[in-house]
Amino acid sequence: MEKSIATLDKGTICSSWNYCGQRLATGLIDGTVSIFHTTDPASSFFTSTFNFKVNNGSVTKVVWVPPEYGDAIACICSDGSLSMWEEISEDSEPVQWKQCTSFGGPLEQVLDGQFGNSISSLKLTIAYSNGLVKVYEILDPMELKNWQLQAEFQNVTDPLTKFGKATCSLASVSWNPQRSESRPASFVLGYNSGTSQLNSPKVWEFDQDHQRWLPVAELAEISDKGDHVNALAWAPNIGRPYELIAVATSNGISIWQMASNPDSNGRLSVEKVAMFPCNGNEVWQMEWDMSGMTLATSGTDGRVRLWQSNLNGNWHEQAIIESAT
Template sequence: MNNKPILTLDRGTRCTAWNYSGQRLAAGLDDGSLVIYDSTDPASSTFTSSARFKVRESSILKVVWVPPEYGDAVACVCADGTLSLWEEVAEDAGGNRWKMCKCFDRDKSQVLDVQFGNSHTCLKLVAAYSDGQVKIYEVLDTLELEKWQLQAEFQNVVDLVSKFRNASCQSASISWNPQKNEGQHSSFVLGFNSNVPTLNSAKVWEFDLDHQRWLPVAELSSPEDKGDQVYAVAWAPNIGRPYELIGVATQKGISIWHLSTNPDADGRLSTHKIAMLSNQDSEVWEMEWDMSGMTLATTGSDGTVGLWQSNLNGVWHQQAVLKPTQ
């Protein structure tokens, strides 16, 4: 059996993002260009470049697709700390082109991570910044993606009164609750890699409809691990479990957490660490669950991809290891 590549990325590619709905791939390059690849023949799974355009003069570090029900648009985080949103639009003469519909304001801090989330009234976006700030934006009319409004701003701490003026964050990781059940509150998990221990631990934030504010409802860390720097978080899809499943990667390894769905009298959700997975000596930079929420894929500093699963007895193990070629 001959294994043939379905796509060869341009030299200087720094990041990619897959659009499952449209069978498209977006790739950010060192020179600040964004390349869009489309499937030309679904039967043979081959892709060709359909668009290439300049986003910034600095390299693109992260690309995130807008949820497919809101059209074809991508958010780009660049090395200069900027965040911009690009949308594919149809031209009168035929064909499509990509245009920038929003460049988000920034002060001295840089955008480290950004993710989109659904609610039943609007499209939301959460961005984490290098000073430890978290900003929530929303757009009420998804046909006007240039009209984002700042809904909330806070820091990733349980004590909402605390403020850290000299926080310095190297990276951040955000993962929205992928569920879209009607009546379910919007929520996401966020962790930092910073010089402020109380910012680092992964915390679950939920939107309180009664008081119209975001509240920390759970902290995914053991007492002895609360100051550990978080490299990646991933919220698993739920296909009927009575609890949520979230992965958190730190320097100590990958922890798998159960998160209850029933809050206590104070509105908090109970947590339980069910597994601690070792990734040997490499740091985990990215994690992603499959669509069933049964398999967790991890990759990091050594370029190895690990696939993790739980057996019928609830014991987690590494199902496969994919190592890069030269």
């Protein structure tokens, strides 16, 4: 029997689950963030314990900082800003959430931001509406306000290709969830823009020897390189000899299989192993389960769909979840 685990505030438009702390953060259309957790583990019901205003516009995305860096979230808002908020407990004062830093704004709008936890430092990739992607890092986990710009580039495979100020309406960033000393830090990035070369998802990998980010794979066939990207999701890997990345465009959902080890040219071979047409339902959000075996998607039809592959590697729609009302 299904049961409710939380009652969200009216006007909630985004959420983020903290698996480690068993907490839920939600963003509201009025610029408020709510933090939920369960006070009674036996009931498994989550209640709102903190509410605080982060912006005068709406909160469009909430992302938790990796738990080893403390209890903190990043909030992307409708005015194009990304602000970071940290839970602070000082002496006998009550626990509060305080802003520790911010990025972007009306002149350089943030479209997406994601944390990447490499071996050496915490990183933050931010995609901006002008077509630039910036990678920041922080070396001291106790100082979430001291971010340093590590790199700035455009989402193109040819380093000689440069575009003027692009106009992008959406961007999606997804980091490789695995941390490994044998593999460099990497993430996948795609845009929804009027510049087709920026759109197709590209996997970026950090070259430790030369201290720079390099494109090592492109998740697009010749016919769909200009497709507008709505969402990306890199699957956790619990032992596969390859990586799985899901791509949602205006044409549907595609599942890409990518080699874990590069060829002699430093590239990672890719293969599209599944494609699900949208049939009028555009997907705007995707997330893998913790095992990387099930993909959850949601879109314009208001339903959550679960996708899995069978033992033969054939992907299919496993279940559809929709509101009872």
